[in-house]
Amino acid sequence: MNIDLSPIDRRKVKNLGEVLEMNNEVLGLMSRYLTVCPDFITKELIEGITGECEITLAEAYTSLLVAACGLDVENNPRDRYLSTAYLRSGIRRLDPQEYRMNPYYRQIRIPEAHFGNWKLTIEKYKPYEAFVCDDIRTDEELKEIPQIGFFDTEFSFPAVMEDGQEWMAIKPNEIETMRQPIARAAGQVVAFGLGMGYYAFMVSEKPEVKTLTIVERDENVIALFREHILPQFPKKEKIDIVRQDAFEFATNCMSDGYYDHAFVDLWHDVSDGYPLYKQMKALEKNSPNTLFSYWIEDSLLSHLRWELFHRMSDLLSATAPAGEPVILRPVYTYEQFVACLRNPFLRKLAGTGLL
Numbered sequence: 001m002n003i004d005l006s007p008i009d010r011r012k013v014k015n016l017g018e019v020l021e022m023n024n025e026v027l028g029l030m031s032r033y034l035t036v037c038p039d040f041i042t043k044e045l046i047e048g049i050t051g052e053c054e055i056t057l058a059e060a061y062t063s064l065l066v067a068a069c070g071l072d073v074e075n076n077p078r079d080r081y082l083s084t085a086y087l088r089s090g091i092r093r094l095d096p097q098e099y100r101m102n103p104y105y106r107q108i109r110i111p112e113a114h115f116g117n118w119k120l121t122i123e124k125y126k127p128y129e130a131f132v133c134d135d136i137r138t139d140e141e142l143k144e145i146p147q148i149g150f151f152d153t154e155f156s157f158p159a160v161m162e163d164g165q166e167w168m169a170i171k172p173n174e175i176e177t178m179r180q181p182i183a184r185a186a187g188q189v190v191a192f193g194l195g196m197g198y199y200a201f202m203v204s205e206k207p208e209v210k211t212l213t214i215v216e217r218d219e220n221v222i223a224l225f226r227e228h229i230l231p232q233f234p235k236k237e238k239i240d241i242v243r244q245d246a247f248e249f250a251t252n253c254m255s256d257g258y259y260d261h262a263f264v265d266l267w268h269d270v271s272d273g274y275p276l277y278k279q280m281k282a283l284e285k286n287s288p289n290t291l292f293s294y295w296i297e298d299s300l301l302s303h304l305r306w307e308l309f310h311r312m313s314d315l316l317s318a319t320a321p322a323g324e325p326v327i328l329r330p331v332y333t334y335e336q337f338v339a340c341l342r343n344p345f346l347r348k349l350a351g352t353g354l355l
Helices: 007-036 043-053 057-068 077-090 096-100 103-107 172-177 179-184 198-204 219-232 246-252 270-286 297-316 334-339 343-350
Strands: 091-093 113-115 118-125 131-138 144-150 155-162 165-169 187-192 209-215 239-242 261-264 291-294
Touching: 007 077, 007 144, 007 297, 007 334, 043 057, 057 077, 057 091, 077 091, 077 144, 096 103, 103 198, 113 219, 118 165, 118 219, 131 172, 131 297, 172 179, 179 198, 179 291, 187 198, 187 246, 198 209, 219 239, 246 270, 270 291, 270 297, 270 343, 291 297, 297 343
Parallel strands: 091 144, 187 209, 187 261, 209 239, 261 291
Antiparallel strands: 113 118, 118 155, 131 144, 155 165
């Protein structure tokens, strides 16, 4: 691989590196906040600020969250930029009624039930508690904006707890991040990963979906779903559950082109999902007539973007280890450099095994 840029374009690459560093910084700030004190903001704090400063509820919420993250917007220009460019554009109040009207929430009743170490139950967000509400948004400059939501009232959602820890749930984040894969589904569909059956329910309700095969290897997940959730599905006759490893199924049971669409949801987050994503992407070539969709793919591609940027930067500075594989066409302009870091190219790269 050859990367040869002009001095001006090299400076642009350096600036791009700073953008990616800020992406990671903001992600770290939000991860710590959501882990340590997601319910720090309360109704009393909101009312105190809106009453004193005559600002909107959304402005008050964002200001409190920015301060809780330790950003000094008054005295630190970088902190001010992070607040303006990232946080203020990614935080929003959500309408609880919009989600309560979701077909899954309206039709599926989750009982209080125990299943081994698991408990099927109802969990709640407190008023003003912050949570991830969608996949990251990547803009033209490759800024990655975390999507953070909150309700101004208590909001309940179904969940599965394992030894007191949340294992699965149907939250606004799951609803939003599955909208596009659900919209795409048609014909013969296969889903890798069962969870609490949100994707299965929504897809089975679509007239254009003929059958849905669910591949799940955990017998406890299957048993819980079959006993408590599947009987409530109006179109359950469309659904077939196969207990098998997802990668074995993708390798051995899809080459005949039977499936029109595949949805892959085998992970909890990016940390465990990234290697599984690349592993499944590598198997797409076995099913050229099947359209694949992946849960939180933009966040997974963010990880790949960071990895590729550093590989390309090493090549640009001639510090790459000897024997580095050729993964890209020659790059002679900044525009070509950036094109390699955008999602369309990253999706192609993900399944090659070169990163």
